[in-house]
Amino acid sequence: MPDTxxxxxxxxxxxxxxxxxxxxxxxLVRLPSLRGQEATAxxxxxxxxxxxxxxxxxxxxxxxxxxxxxxxxPVHISYDDAWNVVGSHRPNNAKGKSLILNxxxxxxxxxxxxxxxxxxxxxxxxxxxxxxxxxxxxxxGLAINLYAVDALRRLGYMPAGDIHFQSxxxxxxxxxxxxxxxxxxxxxxxAIITEPSGDRLGSAQVGVMWFQVKVRGRPAHVAYAGSGSxxxxxxFPIIEALHGLEAEWNKDRxxxxxxxxxxxxxxxxxxxxGDWTSSVPAWCTFDMRIxxxxxxxxxxxxxxxxxTVAGAARKSSFLANNPPQIVYHGFQAEGYVLEGGEEGxxxxxxxxxxxxxxxxxKRIFTGxxxxxxxxxxxxxxxxVYGPKSTEIHGFDERxxxxxxxxxxxxxxxxxxDWCGLEKAA
Numbered sequence: 001m002p003d004t005x006x007x008x009x010x011x012x013x014x015x016x017x018x019x020x021x022x023x024x025x026x027x028l029v030r031l032p033s034l035r036g037q038e039a040t041a042x043x044x045x046x047x048x049x050x051x052x053x054x055x056x057x058x059x060x061x062x063x064x065x066x067x068x069x070x071x072x073x074p075v076h077i078s079y080d081d082a083w084n085v086v087g088s089h090r091p092n093n094a095k096g097k098s099l100i101l102n103x104x105x106x107x108x109x110x111x112x113x114x115x116x117x118x119x120x121x122x123x124x125x126x127x128x129x130x131x132x133x134x135x136x137x138x139x140x141g142l143a144i145n146l147y148a149v150d151a152l153r154r155l156g157y158m159p160a161g162d163i164h165f166q167s168x169x170x171x172x173x174x175x176x177x178x179x180x181x182x183x184x185x186x187x188x189x190x191a192i193i194t195e196p197s198g199d200r201l202g203s204a205q206v207g208v209m210w211f212q213v214k215v216r217g218r219p220a221h222v223a224y225a226g227s228g229s230x231x232x233x234x235x236f237p238i239i240e241a242l243h244g245l246e247a248e249w250n251k252d253r254x255x256x257x258x259x260x261x262x263x264x265x266x267x268x269x270x271x272x273x274g275d276w277t278s279s280v281p282a283w284c285t286f287d288m289r290i291x292x293x294x295x296x297x298x299x300x301x302x303x304x305x306x307x308t309v310a311g312a313a314r315k316s317s318f319l320a321n322n323p324p325q326i327v328y329h330g331f332q333a334e335g336y337v338l339e340g341g342e343e344g345x346x347x348x349x350x351x352x353x354x355x356x357x358x359x360x361x362k363r364i365f366t367g368x369x370x371x372x373x374x375x376x377x378x379x380x381x382x383x384v385y386g387p388k389s390t391e392i393h394g395f396d397e398r399x400x401x402x403x404x405x406x407x408x409x410x411x412x413x414x415x416x417d418w419c420g421l422e423k424a425a
Contacts, residue, residue, distance in 0.1 A: 002416045007354060010416060013151035014409045021150075021408065022130060022401060024048075025143040029123035029132035033105050035077070038169050041105050042083045045167040048146060049087025052153075054165065057086045061169070061180045069183060070377045073174035073332045084177050086186060087165040089149070089158065096161030096420030100191035100380065101145035101411075102178065102370060104171030107134035108393050115395045129398040136389025136399035141194030142167055144386070144404060148412040153424055161419030164188060171370050173210075173330045178370035182378050190344040190418070191374045192411065194386040197363050199356070199403055201348065202384030204256040204337045205365035205372070206263060206291040209301060210330035213238060213309060215273075216322045217282045229318035231284040232273045238324065241312035242266055242288065245304060254293035256337060256364060263366050266290045291366065294335030302328070336372035341381025344418065348383060351413040355406050385410070 002010065033041035046058050061082045066072050085105075110120040110133050118124060123132035130140070145165055152158060164186050168177030195202070215238070217231030246266040257263040266288060273284025292301045306326055313319035338345070352360040363384075371382035387403035 002413065006416070007413060009155055010151055010412050011355065011409045013154045014147070014405065014412055017147055017150055017154060018405055021143055021147040021404070022125065024147070025135070025140050025404070026123040026125070026130060026132070028139045028143065029130075029135050030121055032121050033107050033134065034109060035106055035173060036081055038105050039081050039083050042085045042167060042169070045105065045142065046085045046087075049085070049165060052087070052146070052150070054087035054089050057088070057184070059084055059184070061176060066176060066179050066183050069179060071175065071179050071334070071373050073176060074329055075174060075176065076329045082169050082177070084169060084180055085167040086181060086184070089163040089165075091158065091160045091162070091422055092425065093422060094161060096159060097190070097418050098162040098188035099159075099415065099419055100164045100166060100186065100188040100374070102166040102168065102191055102193045103138050103142035103145055104169065104177065104370065105139070105142065105167050106169045106172050107137070108172050111395065117396050120397075125401070128401050130401055130404075131396060131398045133397055135397055136196040136387070137392040137397065138195050138386065140389070140399045140404050141196070141386045144194045144408045144411060148408050148415055151408070151412045152416060152421065156424050157416070157421040158424045159415050159419035160422040162188065163415070163419065168370065175331070175333060175368070175370050175373060178373045182373060187378060188380060190341055191371070191380050191382040192348075192414070193369055193371050193382060193384045194407065194411070195369050195384050196389035196392060196399065197384050197386045198388045199407065200361045200363035200385070201345070202338065202365055202369065202371065203362040204294060205335060205368050206257075206293060207296060207298065207301070207335035208331040208333045208368040209290050209292065209298065210287065210328070211305065212285055212287050212327045212329065214325040214327065215284045215319070216324075217280060217284070218318060229280070229316075231281045234316055234319055235271070235273075235284050235286055237315065238309055238312040239268055239286065241308050242290075242305070245308045246290070249292070254295065257293065260364055260366060263364070264291050264293070265366060289331070292335060294337045296335065298332055298334060331368065333368045334372055334376060336375050338371070338375065338381065338383065341383070344381055344383060347417055348385060348410070348414055351410045351417070354413060355409045
């Protein structure tokens with residue numbers, strides 16, 4: 001940790017730039033960056049990094065470059081406009097340790113607009129809260145990464161170790177953006193991902209898998225419905241069987257998830273089928289997101305899914321001879337436990353205690369983050385540490401401004417110690 005006087009100055013420097021930081025975050029939220037529409041927001045991030053004097057690397061992800069790497073998730077959507085941005089700070093005299101500060105620019109769909117209090121990309125402040133789709137997940141984190149170093153610069157210092165500011169796409173559906181950063185060669189002694197963790201340190205996260213189940217039926221006029229096979233209704237027992245597998249995995253828990261009420265969640269997230277209201281539907285496809293524990297082999301997870309679907313299908317005379325098809329797309333993400341990197345963890349705990357006046361608590365994630373890529377495939381301890389946010393992926397998403405302030409202070413103190421400081425040019 002920096003000495004007491006410098007610590008106080010760094011924390012005040014964050015406060016001095018807080019209003020600008022909140023305004024910047026709101027401006028970033030107002031740039032819709034739904035999947036496939038991130039380019040404008042990435043241009044904004046690239047300009048922000050260039051204005052700060054960082055070397056900017058902006059590139060379009062090439063699936064062929066990453067498809068054979070560990071951690072790759074299959075894609076069925078175009079990557080023609082999938083851009084990553086990395087800004088790199090390199091000191092004049094490197095003497096400190098290096099750091100990756102990672103965040104994702106992509107946000108999830110808004111859902112029905114009439115269920116938001118105000119339009120989802122009309123970012124605004126009300127009390128302690130900054131509202132808007134992506135405000136918490138995770139544009140506040142992207143701003144934290146930049147403004148933590150800005151606070152040091154305000155005092156006439158810059159980090160004395162390499163820092164890579166990463167703004168990646170695809171975190172919400174594959175993680176291939178973070179994987180592309182590894183393929184590009186970006187490495188560091190540790191990484192901080194400023195995901196909304198509620199002012200806590202992410203110590204474990206589940207694996208996540210996406211798949212579709214395609215079910216066929218036999219069409220008939222509804223007046224003679226009994227002569228057909230209803231593909232939509234045939235999905236219901238398959239879904240029920242998959243929820244049975246979910247229940248089994250929740251009973252047999254990974255030790256890290258012992259205290260979680262319901263760590264494994266299988267969610268039917270999309271369903272469509274049929275062609276005509278007066279015809280027995282001949283087809284139905286449903287999408288499901290499932291989770292698994294760290295250490296579970298994804299091949300075993302897929303096998304369990306396939307056996308469960310097949311077992312349910314065999315109970316239908318039609319499906320027994322016309323088995324459903326399973327298509328994997330999107331997340332094929334392993335679970336991750338933060339192990340190693342005790343020096344970085346201890347420093348972050350110390351910085352957090354200085355800012356908050358209390359010990360840093362751990363958080364178990366029942367979702368996934370990009371931390372797995374660094375920890376599992378690059379031997380880079382990845383610490384998930386970010387602000388308090390509510391309604392992420394829901395209506396009226398919001399992030400706490402006071403939490404933004406404190407997390408920025410903690411990250412700034414961490415950088416000052418981890419990377420060291422040198423006089424700004």
